[in-house]
Amino acid sequence: MFVLVLLPPSETKALGGEGPPLDLDALSWPDLSPPRRKLADAVVELAADVPASLVALGLSVRQQDEVSRNAELWTAPTVPALRRYTGVLYDALGFASFSRREREKAHRRLVVASALFGLVGGADPIPAYRLSGASTLPAVGGLRSFWRPTLEPVLAEIDDLVVDLRSGTYAALAPIAGAVSVRVVTEDATGRRLTVSHHNKMYKGRLAAVLVRLGREPSTVDGLARAVSRAGLTVEVTADRSLELLATD
Template sequence: MRVLILLPPSEGKTAPASGPSLDLGSLLDAERLTSPRREVMSALTESSRRPDGPSILGLGPRSAELVEANLLLETSPCAPAYQLFTGVLYEAAGLDSIAKNTAGRKALEHHCVIFSGLWGILSPTDEVPDHRLSMGTSLPGPGRLPSFWKPHLAASLTDMAAQGLVVDCRSADYAAAWKPSVRDGVEIMTVRAVRIADDGSRKVISHMAKQARGLLTGELLRAVAGRTLPPEARADDVAALAARLSGVDDVEVSEADRQGRRVLTLVTR
């Protein structure tokens, strides 16, 4: 039994200036996932060479040059995913600082999974190159990536999450690639964030939601590493930890829906 945190990747990345080249055999659950990873890599490379490559990848004119990274996947320097991804969620989580000691690295490796349009899933410590491919993309060949990855990821993630608590911080496209089931003895908690406006209404703001999920992720991993969060932690334990986050005024935990999922709402102002 364990807590398993599910994260999206980050559009914001810091490409490493040096590092080892890609080793697919070292990535999370390589035995199951190397073949589909190669299939997506090949399709991505071919799409990135096409004149309409930026359009296929959903990139605007100002971002078109970013597709060049996809042509160098085999040779570009790699960095751990927790260093490569540098968007709002990852900045708030502070995974780099968590990874500086043995207990923190173990928490990252055993209690956190990053979803990826290109790699399917990653451990935060997996070393990968800079790339551009969102899960919402439809690639010639594999097709819609959530549909492509769903059958490949099911066995890996069901094993990882079995009899534990899943804290789901993913956005919709990434959530579509795998939906945990309570039939496997999993308790499921989806994290959302809302801001209370001056008129009392509630608004979901993407930037703030990413930051709140990042803060929660970092606190959970530090609690796991420091053994202040028990291995058998349940949804109420996560809610209690979330209530202590800076900038969070209140937390709400819904009743389980028909699929056994509960929603943790972080309320800010």
């Protein structure tokens, strides 16, 4: 057993790449290939109608380049997922600063929840794309109803200690029974703890970086909390499978 960290994706993604075009057989969890193909084809088909794409994807006219990238989904170059996703959480994760050994651990330990691919391993080669977990596409409908029948059984087969850092939108695509949930909180002057929104992604990125660097593999939530605390983050077990991560910045 080892710790598997499930990350949310990001709307923003690094462009370009040096890898070959998308090959679904090269991605982790090959059982997801059929729905991945169906959804990718639906995204490419929708991209032929720019106005409809803007509506379905919740984009403005100034974001038409995102639609163009979707149109090139099958031919665009790829890069590993942990280099493709960007933004606050991934900046805080700091994958580019990892040593070679840490990168190898990150590729094994970090998994990204994806609206387009369901799940992608850290090293899985993917193109730039635009699709949100809250999207509804004409050809497949809402992504929650699309993914849940296939994705939920796949997640149920994972027997590692899963730390679920997904946002609500992506957690709704398929729950994970027994996963460790994390709530980022801050304390007011009275000591009352409040859910954090502004620093939520940053602290989850920092936590993911700590979990990548774990020396030993904790098998319990309490053991996980102790390991994270030794690394300098303040965490507390608040329920059987829940952690509170205190934001101090």
